[in-house]
Amino acid sequence: MMEKYHLYINGQNVEAKKYESLYSPYSNEKIAEVAIADEDETDAAIEAAYKARKIIAKMPAYKRADILEHVVSLLKEKADECARLISLESAKPIATSKGEVSRTIMTYKFAAEEARRIHGETIPMDAAPGGEGRVSYTTREPIGVIGAITPFNFPMNLVAHKVGPAIASGNSIVLKPAEQTPLSALFIAELFEQAGLPAGVLNVIPGYGHIAGDRLVQDERVKAITFTGSPSVGKLIRSKAGLKKVTLELGSNSALIVDDGTDLDTMIDRAVMGAFSNAGQVCISLQRVYVHENLYEIFVEKFTKKTEQLTLGDPLNEKTDISALIRPKEVDRALNWISNAEREGAAILTGGKREGNTLYPTVLTNVPSGSSISCQEAFAPVVVINKIKSVEEGIEYVNDSKYGLQAGIYTNSLVTALNAAEKLEVGGVMINDIPTFRVDHMPYGGVKESGTGREGIKYAIEEMTEMKLISFKK
Numbered sequence: 001m002m003e004k005y006h007l008y009i010n011g012q013n014v015e016a017k018k019y020e021s022l023y024s025p026y027s028n029e030k031i032a033e034v035a036i037a038d039e040d041e042t043d044a045a046i047e048a049a050y051k052a053r054k055i056i057a058k059m060p061a062y063k064r065a066d067i068l069e070h071v072v073s074l075l076k077e078k079a080d081e082c083a084r085l086i087s088l089e090s091a092k093p094i095a096t097s098k099g100e101v102s103r104t105i106m107t108y109k110f111a112a113e114e115a116r117r118i119h120g121e122t123i124p125m126d127a128a129p130g131g132e133g134r135v136s137y138t139t140r141e142p143i144g145v146i147g148a149i150t151p152f153n154f155p156m157n158l159v160a161h162k163v164g165p166a167i168a169s170g171n172s173i174v175l176k177p178a179e180q181t182p183l184s185a186l187f188i189a190e191l192f193e194q195a196g197l198p199a200g201v202l203n204v205i206p207g208y209g210h211i212a213g214d215r216l217v218q219d220e221r222v223k224a225i226t227f228t229g230s231p232s233v234g235k236l237i238r239s240k241a242g243l244k245k246v247t248l249e250l251g252s253n254s255a256l257i258v259d260d261g262t263d264l265d266t267m268i269d270r271a272v273m274g275a276f277s278n279a280g281q282v283c284i285s286l287q288r289v290y291v292h293e294n295l296y297e298i299f300v301e302k303f304t305k306k307t308e309q310l311t312l313g314d315p316l317n318e319k320t321d322i323s324a325l326i327r328p329k330e331v332d333r334a335l336n337w338i339s340n341a342e343r344e345g346a347a348i349l350t351g352g353k354r355e356g357n358t359l360y361p362t363v364l365t366n367v368p369s370g371s372s373i374s375c376q377e378a379f380a381p382v383v384v385i386n387k388i389k390s391v392e393e394g395i396e397y398v399n400d401s402k403y404g405l406q407a408g409i410y411t412n413s414l415v416t417a418l419n420a421a422e423k424l425e426v427g428g429v430m431i432n433d434i435p436t437f438r439v440d441h442m443p444y445g446g447v448k449e450s451g452t453g454r455e456g457i458k459y460a461i462e463e464m465t466e467m468k469l470i471s472f473k474k
């Protein structure tokens, strides 16, 4: 029998009024029946979180840390099951899904550790005339109910980046996972229940963005929205959220500069991985490469050769590197952008075609910088390789983007590296690495249309708590 997934509200699996079928993006087979929260059901989840907010706020740090540690050990036991769920619902190749589960474990581990070190500072009030005779300090208080809205592309780890810090810092949460990936989100709720999280602290409501998501964004009881997803939805959320705190982790068209003198053999595999991992559906996927003219021909040749060695196929097959995009219309969109670029003078060195819902990994050269496949977020297995005369020129191209999440530069010159670090307009600069590099405790987030605020547990906790000042007059 097809498994039926319900809403998870106040520690219970709650029957919804409406269910929809969930299909595999790869095989189009039906994989589950999933509840779709309407406005009243969303309201019930918010109410449960609102009631539970005081319980979690009062729980001592060591207990919150223990619950998170318990989830870490359950995740380790169930790692294979988790990876399978991710691959089933999102068509992520199983080897990559296993990597995501390992990272999710680290994210909750960091959350458990950070739970124990949320503290303020003492303020020397006597630094100002009239401030003498006081002992003053700050604390960080939980904000209350947090609305978390997540995308499909890292369904478990990006949920962890919201649920982990929220619980670590004593908040309750209503989580609305992406339409295509509710299963792994409901699974984590089960693990938190087993780990002893009080009912109502974590609520999961599968459903539509414009219904359940919109309700979360506009409800007065929800004090902060943490959103990861597309820039267009991010802007809409910001415009509707009123005075709530809003963290936005949005998209990009991330770029890499390759300076003259780079040893290509030490980095080419990594660059190919950065461009095509999860079929390019990564917010920091490598989309634009700017290579020094002295290395350009050889870089293009090596990169294209490696790309052609990637294996397309079933996400549940261990050997698969590239599988289906999340929806058939994303394949249509990417192919459309590729053929527009070709019309504008680009050369397709490999790829540019589909097999079912899978787009062949595609390498393009000679793409004008105003072409959609270069200046918009591709979110597909497509990379554009360009020739530059100098790193300076490369930096200008990288910055000529409405996005600014991360950028990478390979160079042997310290001066060039420091110069690039200063001039690149992004949230993170990776020297001698691809822009796709991320570990889960580092501050992570963008500038420009890539968003506002930072994740990485410690930094997310800053966004999810309010600073309070206490001043004692002696």
Ligand code: NAD
Binding pocket: 149, 150, 151, 152, 153, 154, 158, 176, 177, 178, 179, 207, 208, 209, 210, 212, 213, 214, 217, 228, 229, 230, 231, 233, 234, 236, 237, 248, 249, 250, 251, 252, 282, 283, 284, 377, 379, 405, 445, 450, 451
């Ligand atoms: P999306 O914006 O379509 O959806 C993300 C979430 O927003 C979903 O849960 C969706 O239901 C919800 N949503 C949609 N409309 C809404 C509305 N009106 N109100 C409230 N919620 C609404 O994005 P996606 O296709 O799932 O994910 C891809 C995007 O996410 C890409 O742009 C990618 O770059 C970005 N992303 C960013 C990061 C990061 O950390 N910066 C990480 C991963 C993905």
